[in-house]
Amino acid sequence: MNPTIELMNARTSTRVYDAAPLRAEEKQAILHATMRAPTAGNLMLYSIIEIEDQALKDRLAVTCDDQPFIAKAPWVLLFVADVRKWLDLFAYSRVGELAGVEHRDRLGAGDMLLACSDALIAAQNAVIAAESLGIGSCYIGDILENGEEHARLLDLPPGTLPIAMLCFGHAKVSRTPASRQEKYVVMRDRYHRLTPGELRDVSETLEREHAPHGLKPGVANYPQVVYERKFVSGFMREMNRSAQWWIDRWCEAAV
Numbered sequence: 001m002n003p004t005i006e007l008m009n010a011r012t013s014t015r016v017y018d019a020a021p022l023r024a025e026e027k028q029a030i031l032h033a034t035m036r037a038p039t040a041g042n043l044m045l046y047s048i049i050e051i052e053d054q055a056l057k058d059r060l061a062v063t064c065d066d067q068p069f070i071a072k073a074p075w076v077l078l079f080v081a082d083v084r085k086w087l088d089l090f091a092y093s094r095v096g097e098l099a100g101v102e103h104r105d106r107l108g109a110g111d112m113l114l115a116c117s118d119a120l121i122a123a124q125n126a127v128i129a130a131e132s133l134g135i136g137s138c139y140i141g142d143i144l145e146n147g148e149e150h151a152r153l154l155d156l157p158p159g160t161l162p163i164a165m166l167c168f169g170h171a172k173v174s175r176t177p178a179s180r181q182e183k184y185v186v187m188r189d190r191y192h193r194l195t196p197g198e199l200r201d202v203s204e205t206l207e208r209e210h211a212p213h214g215l216k217p218g219v220a221n222y223p224q225v226v227y228e229r230k231f232v233s234g235f236m237r238e239m240n241r242s243a244q245w246w247i248d249r250w251c252e253a254a255v
């Protein structure tokens, strides 16, 4: 193996941080590496908001499904899928004067998915760059919740969408990497839907790895745990509601 792959194999999410702030050179190196990420059409369809205001961090720790460690993270970056800056540039550049093109009056799902891809790929560059400097990180997917409040708190205009937040800091405790079930992830040539036998294997492997001491009464297997904890949870209901709000707002944004 090489040091990059070793680093990636050893990475875990970091949620407990040393209080020490990150140095300016560390932040700059991470941001620079972040922006070297591949980006659709080299358009950089994202913006990064550094969350420095402690009162804002405190509020986000609540609105992102009550995760107090957000408030204690020495550095927090919000990755925003962003077509707004291009729309503003187009308007400034009088694209309406162009003849012989079919003009658009709305953003679409394609614009949104490309911008989200750009933002997330950049975010993962930040994770790996930070890791290489000994700085841990954790994604906060719950930034997708409470869309109305987050749009207001962060001044996010139509044509933007906060797709991920990242907390950074030196790890206070080290963790062993979480297990991954590789067997049924990589497919060949076409999608393979798991057979009943393979589904039993996945279920039993998950249970061995995540619930070695058994399950609580009334729960028959580990997928039932995941279903209850994640799929039908209150936070997932709110995330789906709020994500739909973001999608509708995006697709209604005038070009």
Ligand SMILES: Cc1cc2nc3c(=O)[nH]c(=O)nc-3n(C[C@H](O)[C@H](O)[C@H](O)COP(=O)(O)O)c2cc1C
Pocket (backbone or CB within 6 Å): 011, 012, 013, 015, 067, 138, 139, 140, 141, 142, 164, 177, 178
């Ligand atoms: C899109 C996304 C959203 C996530 N959201 C959260 C979150 O809100 N809170 C949290 O503690 N961890 C969050 N995580 C971290 C995952 O829980 C973590 O990656 C997973 O448990 C695997 O652990 P590992 O990163 O240590 O390998 C998120 C990860 C991703 C990729």
